[in-house]
Amino acid sequence: MKSAIHRDTWLEIDITAIQSNIKNIKKYYAKEKHVFAVVKADAYHHGAVAVAQAALIAGVHGLCVSNLDEGIELREAGIQAPILVVGKIAPHYLAVAQKYMLQVTVSDWQWLEQALAYSGKPVQVHLKYDSGMNRLGVKTHEEMQKLLMTLSNHESFEIVGLFTHFATSDDSDETAMREQYTKFIALLDTIGMNFQYIHASNSYGTIRLADDERTNSVRLGILMYGCADEPLDLPFTLQPAMGLYSRLLEVKQVRAGEKVGYGFTYTCTEDGYIGIVPIGYADGWWRKNQGRYVFIQGYMCEIIGRICMDQLMVRLPKLFAVMSLVELFGPHIPIQTVAKELGTISYEVMCGIDMRVPKVFKNTTEK
Ligand SMILES: Cc1ncc(COP(=O)(O)O)c(C=O)c1O
Incomplete structure (x- = not known):
């Protein structure tokens, strides 16, 4: 192993540990799903480009970042896989998202009203439902249908995904997570449409909802890096990276x-x-x-x-x-x-x- 450049203090990142965690999680818990590797914040500080490249080789379908700049860094490194910006971008940056083929999150009506001024080539969007965490997302079926209808009639947007996010999936008491999940499924039933990507689970959700057949994608973060702050009974050993x-x-x-x-x-x-x-x-x-x-x-x-x-x-x-x-x-x-x-x-x-x-x-x- 090379040592750090001019000072003997360094982070060692084991890339094959990340690949092994991905392969095992896919094999045991997400065989039929698209896995999006969450590489925001410089891949939880493991190095976004190196982790993204390794994760794609290990079989993930796409990547999640938190802002446009993080997505641009990956594109400039030559990565072509789908990249979703899970944070909120300012509507006036839609042309940037389009230029770099970054999928963006639509999570409220006020944002969309401003975004409708955008008239460039289509930007791919995922709609975000707030199933209880009170972070990004619309809270009612009516608001979601309004977003859906408006976007479906606008030629500069292409709806590719629908998602939500769990607040308590790492809690061994699964009640609150399952309530959020049930709300999300009820929304899917109301909408009655299919989407290329339907996703709810982060790492712990992926494990705890392995039998879920209503979503087709997961967003994998901390477990990919081999860390479990809360105990999990897994059929393989997580490898810290x-x-x-x-x-x-x-x-x-x-x-x-x-x-x-x-x-x-x-x-x-x-x-x-x-x-x-x-x-x-x-x-x-x-x-x-x-x-x-x-x-x-x-x-x-x-x-x-x-x-x-x-x-x-x-x-x-x-x-x-x-x-x-x-x-x-x-x-x-x-x-x-x-x-x-x-x-x-x-x-x-x-x-x-x-x-x-x-x-x-x-x-x-x-x-
Ligand atoms: C929207 C979203 N999805 C997925 C994740 C990944 O979560 P985890 O690292 O717990 O798997 C995060 C992380 O904060 C997130 O904000």
């Missing part, structure tokens, strides 16, 4: 009673060694990680003292060589553990790593 690593920059001896870091918040209780690691809150390794652990040479080593902008200090159990590998999360410290200890979810930890941390791709694309 992201690891965060650094190396010991300096190792020094300390005496009992010496203090460490800004504000002297840590006092050494015994003589020993500490290590300095070149990662800090400017890299997305927040000060809240103080007191947590990193993994070095088989030992869990406590992060001591305040985390600085670019560096942190760890207590070492013995003298380690400078340049020893430091795992912040990876095979020995799952990202879900980091997330739980920080009171958040793995999505936020991965997306929170700063862009200045380079990505090193491991096991690149299997053909």
Whole structure:
């Protein structure tokens, strides 16, 4: 594996892990469905172009991004698969969506009234129904039918999809998710039309609604990246794709009673060694990680003292060589553990790593 360019702190992205997760999820839970890989936010910070290319090779049908710029990045990298912008674009950018063949979300009437001024080549759209989350989407069958009728009579739009989004699919109590699903199916029954893409499920929905025959597509995010913050009983092992690593920059001896870091918040209780690691809150390794652990040479080593902008200090159990590998999360410290200890979810930890941390791709694309 190549190390990072000029600083020994890097994200390792295992591309074949992503491909293996996709293949297994498709095989066990979405055999008959179009899988859209959700690669918004730089593929949850795994690298949008690399992940999109690998996901397509692994058999996904299309991609989801959150805004036009993310879609344009994929098109400029030569990706030709269907790309849906699941966020809302400003109506005056419809020509841009058309130019880059990006499918857009239509989620309210006010937006559509402005969008009707668009008279270019047809833009493909997915209509969004709000089945209960109170985020994007129209809330009634009447509003949806009004959108449908208006768009069907407008030659600059082509309706290709209808979708909704679940708020609680990761909850082991499936009641609320199933209520949303039932509302979505009732809408489908009212409309009585077929669409190229009908989709409701994100990752957990895909697993929990594997027997659903009314939708024909799913939008797969976090499980593709190999992370499950909530327990899932799967017939295969999810493979986490992201690891965060650094190396010991300096190792020094300390005496009992010496203090460490800004504000002297840590006092050494015994003589020993500490290590300095070149990662800090400017890299997305927040000060809240103080007191947590990193993994070095088989030992869990406590992060001591305040985390600085670019560096942190760890207590070492013995003298380690400078340049020893430091795992912040990876095979020995799952990202879900980091997330739980920080009171958040793995999505936020991965997306929170700063862009200045380079990505090193491991096991690149299997053909
Ligand atoms: C509209 C939409 N669909 C699908 C997803 C993928 O969700 P997950 O990562 O939980 O699979 C997201 C992610 O936030 C989303 O906003």
